[in-house]
Amino acid sequence: MCSRVEAQRRARASEREERRGDVSGLKGVLLMAYGTPEHLSEVEPYYRDILGGREPSPEAVATLVERYRAVGGGTPLLEITRSVADLLEQRLNRDGGDVSWRVYVGMKHWHPYIAEAVKSIVADGLDELVALPLAPHYSRMSTGGYRDAVKRSMAQASSSQPTWFIESWHANPQFTALIAQRIRDALVRSNAAPPDVEVLFTAHSLPARIIDEGDRYPEELAESAAAVAQAAGIASWRFAYQSAAKTGTPWLRPDILESIKQIAREGGKNVLVVPFGFVCDHLEILFDVDITAKRAAEDLSVRFSRIEMPNNSPDFVEALYDIVASGAGARVVGLSG
Structure with missing residues (x-):
């Protein structure tokens, strides 16, 4: 090879x-x-x-x-x-x-x-x-x-x-269309009616101090998620951060595990995770999402799925x-x- x-x-x-x-x-x-x-x-x-x-x-x-x-x-x-x-x-x-x-x-x-x-x-x-x-x-x-x-x-x-x-x-129209299509494809695979699936966008968390420093990261993520949701025809969606490090200082929230718990408390039965802050399969996807987040959802009787990553x-x-x-x-x- x-x-x-x-x-x-x-x-x-x-x-x-x-x-x-x-x-x-x-x-x-x-x-x-x-x-x-x-x-x-x-x-x-x-x-x-x-x-x-x-x-x-x-x-x-x-x-x-x-x-x-x-x-x-x-x-x-x-x-x-x-x-x-x-x-x-x-x-x-x-x-x-x-x-x-x-x-x-x-x-x-x-x-x-x-x-x-x-x-x-x-x-x-x-x-x-x-x-x-x-x-x-x-x-x-x-x-x-x-x-x-x-x-x-x-x-x-x-x-x-x-x-x-x-x-x-993130505002590139072809990238927006790509993630939107990944969402539509995942919803088809889920065999659940779109209104019954909670779409949860995620991106890597960062130390919360970046907000005081004037970093536009949270605003860019919000703008990007809204554009993708509109392109995908999704009227209702949520956003969460993931993969925060344990440094003893606050990181941006809500965390993906907190959001999954909230979905369960509200009676949600299906969650589709959209890690649009990442572009390929690596540890934050394969472990933090596919193992940790999936296990948390299943423990709460919430059916878990995620979009396919862009990869190559x-x-x-x-x-x-x-x-x-x-x-x-x-x-x-x-x-x-």
């Missing part, structure tokens, strides 16, 4: 070089995600990286190891992101005209790090770069971390090409193409030039 994947990558690299000889410009896209350990032995150093080099407690490491063990020892985050990168590169070059595109993958907290990707970008001599975090909604704490990592890595690598950072893209689906790749090629529904800032 590994040899076949490497052979495919070498073939694509050869195609890139051949294509560059026929074009007048070379542009790139840096797709970024949070990162994930590929083996249980990597959980502790991965956790240490998240904490900025501080040592996590043995208890915290053990808890995270058990979560990864519960989903099979790892998640497909890196594999999916690489697949999206390959498909997006093909899509960009299909209509690229006299410009050739290359798409790179960089992770915030594990290999391949953003800095590693930037080194490859500099070596390839791009004329222009678009940096795109695979997180639809902006927060200074989360999305801003990607921006800072790109700027820091570019400075370290003496990178000088014009670089555009897409800090928010053609409609998601097309949405990313639209964001990169036209900037539709995106907020873009320049990092250099």
Whole structure:
């Protein structure tokens, strides 16, 4: 399997070089995600990286190891992101005209790090770069971390090409339509009448102090959920946060488990979770939603389901193409030039 994947990558690299000889410009896209350990032995150093080099407690490491063990020892985050990168590169070059595109993958907290990707970008001599975090909604704490990592890595690598950072893209019409269609498909699969299904949008919680700091994260989530619900024809829906860390300080609420309890108290029998703050199957989906939230719902006799994630689906790749090629529904800032 590994040899076949490497052979495919070498073939694509050869195609890139051949294509560059026929074009007048070379542009790139840096797709970024949070990162994930590929083996249980990597959980502790991965956790240490998240904490900025501080040592996590043995208890915290053990808890995270058990979560990864519960989903099979790892998640497909890196594999999916690489697949999206390959498909997006093909899509960009299909209509690229006299410009050739290359798409790179960089992770915030594990290999391949953003800095590693930037080194490859500099070596390839791009004329222009678009940096795109695979997180639809902006927060200074989360999305801003990607921006800072790109700027820091570019400075370290003496990178000088014009670089555009897409800090928010939830309003892209194709992304909105994609999530709306996922909701409609899930409602069909549920065999329940739509009015009898509680639609619960979720996104990653963050420390509550971001509100005092003027972060628009909650407002972007509310706007995005309303747009998706309207596109899906959903008149009634709820929103909750998920995956809050245990830091001893308040995090944004309501939490998904609180919302499920509220649905049960109100006599609800079906809940459809829509984790629209995420785009692929990783720990926050496979464990926090599919195991923890599902168990909580079933314990309360509430039938649980969730939408399929965008992952590397053609409609998601097309949405990313639209964001990169036209900037539709995106907020873009320049990092250099």
